[in-house]
Amino acid sequence: MGVVVNKDGVLAGKVAVVTGASRGIGEAIAYRYAQEGAKVIVSARTVEDGDHVLAGGINSVVQRIRDAGGEAHAVRADLALPEHRINLINEAAEEFGPVDILVNNAAITYFIPVQEFPEKRFRLMMEVQVYGPFHLAQLVLPAMIERQSGRILNISSHAALHPKKDAGGRGGTVYGLCKAAMERFTTGLASEVYAQNIGVNAISPGLVATPGVVHHNLITDDTPEESITPVEHMSEACLKLVHGDAKGLTGRITYAADVLTEFDLEPAALIG
Numbered sequence: 001m002g003v004v005v006n007k008d009g010v011l012a013g014k015v016a017v018v019t020g021a022s023r024g025i026g027e028a029i030a031y032r033y034a035q036e037g038a039k040v041i042v043s044a045r046t047v048e049d050g051d052h053v054l055a056g057g058i059n060s061v062v063q064r065i066r067d068a069g070g071e072a073h074a075v076r077a078d079l080a081l082p083e084h085r086i087n088l089i090n091e092a093a094e095e096f097g098p099v100d101i102l103v104n105n106a107a108i109t110y111f112i113p114v115q116e117f118p119e120k121r122f123r124l125m126m127e128v129q130v131y132g133p134f135h136l137a138q139l140v141l142p143a144m145i146e147r148q149s150g151r152i153l154n155i156s157s158h159a160a161l162h163p164k165k166d167a168g169g170r171g172g173t174v175y176g177l178c179k180a181a182m183e184r185f186t187t188g189l190a191s192e193v194y195a196q197n198i199g200v201n202a203i204s205p206g207l208v209a210t211p212g213v214v215h216h217n218l219i220t221d222d223t224p225e226e227s228i229t230p231v232e233h234m235s236e237a238c239l240k241l242v243h244g245d246a247k248g249l250t251g252r253i254t255y256a257a258d259v260l261t262e263f264d265l266e267p268a269a270l271i272g
Contacts, residue, residue: 002068002271003031003035003068003268003269003270003271003272004035004068004069005034005035005037005065005068005069005070005271006035006036006037007037007069007070008037009035009036009037009038010036010037010239010243010244011033011036011037011038011101011239011242011243012036012037012038013037013038013039014033014037014038014039014100014101014243015038015039015041015092015093015096015097015098015099015100015101016030016033016038016039016040016041016099016100016101016102016103016242017040017041017043017088017089017092017099017101017102017103017136017140018030018033018040018041018042018043018103018105019043019044019077019079019088019103019104019105019106019132019136020043020044020105020106020107020155021040021042021043021044021058021061021105022042022044022045022046022047022056022057022058022061023044023046023056024056024231025105025155025205025231025234025235026044026103026105026106026155027056027061027272028231028232028234028235028270029103029105029234029235029238029239030042030061030065030072031061031064031065031235031270031271031272032235032236032238032239032268032270033101033239033242034065034068034070034071034072034271035068035070035268035270035271036239036243037070038070038071038101039071039072039073039095039096039097040065040070040071040072040073041072041073041074041075041088041091041092041095041096041099042058042061042062042065042072042073042074042075043058043074043075043076043077043088043106044056044057044058044076044077044106045076045077045078046058047059047074047076048060058074058075058076059074061074062074064271064272065271067271068271070271071096073091073092073095073096075087075088075091075092079106079127079128079132079136080108080124080127080128080132082135085132085135085136085139086139088136089136089139089140093143098140098143098144098147099140099143099144099150100144100149100150100151101150101151101152101153101242102136102137102140102150102151102152102153103153103155103238103242104132104133104136104137104152104153104154104155104182105155106128106129106132107128107129107155107178108124108125108128108129109125109129109175110125110171110174110175111170111171111172111175112171112174113171113173114171114173114174117171117173117174122174125174125175125178126178129178129179129182130178130181130182130185133154133182133185134185137152137189140152141193141198144193144196144198145193145196145198148196148197149197149198149246150193150196150197150198150199150246151198151199151200151201151241151242151243151246152186152189152198152199152200152201153200153201153202153203153238153241153242154182154183154185154186154200154201154202154203155202155203155204155205155238156179156182156183156186156202156203156204156253157175157176157179157204157205158204158206158255159172159175159176159179160176160179160180160182160183160204161176163176179204182202183202183253186200186201186202186251186253187200187202187251187253190250190251191251194247194250194251197246197247198246198250199241199242199246199247199249199250200250200251201241201249201250201251201252201253201254202252202253202254203234203237203238203241203252203254203255203256203259204254204255204256205229205231205233205234205255205256206229206233206234206255206256206257229256229257230267231270232267232268232269232270233256233257233260233267234256235267235268235270236256236259236260236265236266236267236268237254237256237259237260237265238256240259240263240265241254241259
């Protein structure tokens with residue numbers, strides 16, 4: 001028997017928006033939240049499997065959740081466009097109700113050295129990875145503040161850490177810049193909404209063999225197997241960060257492995 005949904009799980013009745021959920025980490029988070037009873041808005045640019053060079057699509061993710069007994073709804077959104085961000089939150093509210101959980105996972109990434117980095121691509125990365133999450137937070141916060149409850153989870157990366165001066169690089173400076181900005185946004189917002197019982201955290205996955213990671217050749221034949229993080233570890237850690245005592249678990253800049261260790265978590269199998 002496959003994985004089924006627990007409608008009385010720790011996220012029972014909660015409305016969760018997960019961006020970048022057509023594949024990889026976002027897809028895994030959508031499954032894990034649905035398995036715990038959340039009503040999940042699955043969002044990305046790719047609607048059908050085959051529409052993109054990378055495998056995956058939001059319609060197939062939604063169908064797998066529904067087949068397992070869960071509730072999900074697909075919303076196509078290009079997070080570079082403000083009207084798409086507004087529609088995403090509006091459609092979530094129309095379909096399931098006010099958003100309880102926002103997961104900012106979507107990203108668009110180019111690995112190009114600073115000297116050659118085109119302004120157009122720089123602005124696009126900043127729009128999707130920095131201003132997009134900021135704007136989405138602005139859109140969900142009024143309802144969260146009114147209800148004195150909510151969670152915002154930003155997906156970061158070890159790229160936010162300062163590199164060693166002699167480390168060289170693969171053109172990841174702009175990516176690291178975006179993730180560092182997201183982490184500072186996380187702690188700042190967590191402080192602002194602490195009194196309103198809204199938890200805001202950022203988490204980095206480690207090296208997960210997602211389609212995007214493979215596409216960018218971040219994992220090669222020489223990559224030690226023990227350095228690769230199973231996606232189930234990330235999704236379990238992301239579940240922990242969006243339920244329970246919001247004031248007791250907020251303002252974290254953390255890592256999947258650390259969350260699993262701290263709370264002695266055993267990653268669950270996923271739908272699909």
